[in-house]
Amino acid sequence: xxxxxxxxxxxxxxxxxxxxxxxxxxxxxxxxxxxxxxxxxxxxxxxxxxxxxxxxxxxxxxxxxxxxxxxxxxxxxxxxxxxxxxxxxxxxxxxxxxxxxxxxxxxxxxxxxxxxxxxxxxxxxxxxxxxxxxxx
Amino acid sequence: xxxxxxxxxxxxxxxxxxxxxxxxxxxxxxxxxxxxxxxxxxxxxxxxxxxxxxxxxxxxxxxxxxxxxxxxxxxxxxxxxxxxxxxxxxxxxxxxxxxxxxxxxxxxxxxxxxxxxxxxxxxxxxxxxxxxxxxxxxxxxxxxxxxxxxxxxxxxxxxxxxxxxxxxxxxxxxxxxxxxxxxxxxxxxxxxxxxxxxxxxxxxxxxxxxxxxxxxxxxxxxxxxxxxxxxxxxxxxxxxxxxxxxxxxxxxxxxxxxxxxxxxxxxxxxxxxxxxxxxxxxxxxxxxxxxxxxxxxxxxxxxxxxxxxxxxxxxxxxxxxxxxxxxxxxxxxxxxxxxxxxxxxxxxxxxxxxxxxxxxxxxxxxxxxxxxxxxxxxxxxxxxxxxxxxxxxxxxxxxxxxxxxxxxxxxxxxxxxxxxxxxxxxxxxxxxxxxxxxxxxxxxxxxxxxxxxxxxxxxxxxxxxxxxxxxxxxxxxxxxxxxxxxxx
Numbered sequence: 001x002x003x004x005x006x007x008x009x010x011x012x013x014x015x016x017x018x019x020x021x022x023x024x025x026x027x028x029x030x031x032x033x034x035x036x037x038x039x040x041x042x043x044x045x046x047x048x049x050x051x052x053x054x055x056x057x058x059x060x061x062x063x064x065x066x067x068x069x070x071x072x073x074x075x076x077x078x079x080x081x082x083x084x085x086x087x088x089x090x091x092x093x094x095x096x097x098x099x100x101x102x103x104x105x106x107x108x109x110x111x112x113x114x115x116x117x118x119x120x121x122x123x124x125x126x127x128x129x130x131x132x133x134x135x136x
Numbered sequence: 137x138x139x140x141x142x143x144x145x146x147x148x149x150x151x152x153x154x155x156x157x158x159x160x161x162x163x164x165x166x167x168x169x170x171x172x173x174x175x176x177x178x179x180x181x182x183x184x185x186x187x188x189x190x191x192x193x194x195x196x197x198x199x200x201x202x203x204x205x206x207x208x209x210x211x212x213x214x215x216x217x218x219x220x221x222x223x224x225x226x227x228x229x230x231x232x233x234x235x236x237x238x239x240x241x242x243x244x245x246x247x248x249x250x251x252x253x254x255x256x257x258x259x260x261x262x263x264x265x266x267x268x269x270x271x272x273x274x275x276x277x278x279x280x281x282x283x284x285x286x287x288x289x290x291x292x293x294x295x296x297x298x299x300x301x302x303x304x305x306x307x308x309x310x311x312x313x314x315x316x317x318x319x320x321x322x323x324x325x326x327x328x329x330x331x332x333x334x335x336x337x338x339x340x341x342x343x344x345x346x347x348x349x350x351x352x353x354x355x356x357x358x359x360x361x362x363x364x365x366x367x368x369x370x371x372x373x374x375x376x377x378x379x380x381x382x383x384x385x386x387x388x389x390x391x392x393x394x395x396x397x398x399x400x401x402x403x404x405x406x407x408x409x410x411x412x413x414x415x416x417x418x419x420x421x422x423x424x425x426x427x428x429x430x431x432x433x434x435x436x437x438x439x440x441x442x443x444x445x446x447x448x449x450x451x452x453x454x455x456x457x458x459x460x461x462x463x464x465x466x467x468x469x470x471x472x473x474x475x476x477x478x479x480x481x482x483x484x485x486x487x488x489x490x491x492x493x494x495x496x497x498x499x500x501x502x503x504x505x506x507x508x509x510x511x512x513x514x515x516x517x518x519x520x521x522x523x524x525x526x527x528x529x530x531x532x533x534x535x536x537x538x539x540x541x542x543x544x545x546x547x548x549x550x551x552x553x554x555x556x557x558x559x560x561x562x563x564x565x566x567x568x569x570x571x572x573x574x575x576x577x578x579x580x581x582x583x584x585x586x587x588x589x590x591x592x593x594x595x596x597x598x599x600x601x602x603x604x605x606x607x608x609x610x611x612x613x614x615x616x617x618x619x620x621x622x623x624x
Contacts, residue, residue: 018413018417020414020417020439020442020443021413021414021416021417021420023439024417024420024421024424024430024439025420027424027429027430028420028424028429028430031424031429031430032429062409064528065528091409092408092409092410092411092412092413092416093405093409094405094408094409110412111412111413111415111416112412112415112416112418112419112420113416113419114419114423115420115423115424115427115429118420
């Protein structure tokens with residue numbers, strides 16, 4: 001656990017179309033003390049974001065309806081505070097670095113990853129709170 | 137492909153290799169024949185001229201013998217008149233015989249009419265001289281009276297001989313000049329045709345080198361460059377039709393191979409991506425169990441097992457596709473009722489999805505084809521699985537079986553994302569995935585479908601519109617019942 005533990009538990013929105021992977025991620029994050037919500041795709045994720053803002057969004061890149069990068073772009077347009085939420089991209093695509101550069105987020109992790117890597121990256125995102133800043 | 141249209145459009149006007157070679161052979165053989173005929177014809181002229189010269193020389197020799205014989209006879213006859221010796225008389229007789237022999241030889245060798253006329257004159261005058269001599273000798277004239285009386289006849293005979301020899305000599309000179317001319321003509325004829333032949337052969341060699349060898353070398357270099365990895369390489373343009381078609385074919389092949397290579401790389405990236413998600417889930421599960429963040433429950437074990445199954449199925453599909461793509465498709469043919477095939481697939485898939493309504497419609501009579509039941513089931517199964525995959529929002533998936541004329545048809549329709557018109561031709565190519573974001577998978581299903589259906593002598597058709605859905609129709613040759621009373 002981080003020494004600077006948050007006063008209230010941090011909320012994580014997990015957006016992934018793969019049920020099995022989302023299930024274990026949610027379970028592990030809950031065990032680590034996060035409040036976890038899960039969306040099946042980008043559109044679903046946008047609905048949950050409109051309902052309540054999480055502290056961080058953990059999203060897959062390739063999803064039906066709205067991909068990770070598209071969802072991130074919509075968050076910037078929505079102007080309801082969504083543009084201040086840091087985004088962690090998690091994917092098996094080969095060119096994840098390039099996708100993350102386009103989205104403008106410093107937080108990305110290639111599948112398959114270690115549990116510790118995921119937790120470290122999430123905590124870093126929560127500390128720094130650097131929201132996506134796509135290049136012009 | 138575009139490259140093919142280019143071939144058809146451009147090569148019509150190009151001469152064929154065979155036409156060029158035939159023309160070359162005709163030219164070279166023609167020149168060789170000209171050389172042969174020229175050499176034979178001119179050597180005949182030369183030998184004719186040489187024979188004429190030779191005959192002239194024989195005539196001249198005979199004329200000189202006549203001349204000498206006549207002078208010898210005249211001398212001996214005078215000696216006999218002066219001495220009356222017996223030996224001299226014998227020699228005189230021999231000399232007279234010699235003169236008439238020489239005249240006979242002359243008559244035998246003379247060919248030319250002008251020479252023959254003069255030879256006859258000469259013979260006449262020699263006879264006149266001899267007759268005059270015989271007449272005068274019979275009168276027993278003394279030598280000092282005899283000689284003046286004979287002189288006119290002798291001088292006319294000698295004069296005739298001299299002028300005859302001059303004519304013959306002139307004719308011999310003329311014949312020698314003709315020989316010279318004929319030899320000259322022969323040298324020119326043979327030289328010119330041989331020169332043309334050499335030039336023709338050289339042109340043929342250069343032509344073959346420029347039109348066949350160089351394009352071949354350039355083709356070889358292009359293929360080498362391609363093998364070293366240069367994908368932008370283009371085969372050279374060739375002036376002849378066959379090398380040009382070869383070059384265009386190689387261009388086409390290079391383009392196809394390059395395309396296939398890119399597609400396989402895309403496919404590998406896709407497969408790697410699709411393998412990573414179940415791997416990530418497995419890894420997190422194991423790590424969570426390891427640090428006792430998650431209890432080992434039967435449900436968790438089932439999930440692990442499912443992930444492993446998923447990975448195993450993906451690898452199995454991959455192997456199956458590789459086998460079929462490399463042409464190892466073995467069919468076990470039997471009489472198959474397509475209704476049963478479709479029913480088995482629908483029963484398999486209907487329970488796996490809550491959002492899709494997988495339905496089946498069949499005629500009452502059997503729809504029979506000759507084929508491999510398991511492979512046909514794989515065909516329908518791939519189509520139904522695709523229909524479910526590419527309709528992520530759910531909706532009806534309709535499977536229908538029907539006999540239409542000579543054909544049996546299985547159609548699978550969905551209300552899914554559909555296919556863009558420009559992509560319709562590509563969906564059956566291996567390693568081609570449409571909308572990878574929508575549906576995971578290797579992108580081999582439809583290529584497997586097409587291979588299996590083609591091996592059954594059938595075809596697959598697709599109707600689709602983006603956002604509306606797709607219908608895939610498999611048409612196979614219908615197996616009629618052996619008795620005449622088939623279904624109408």
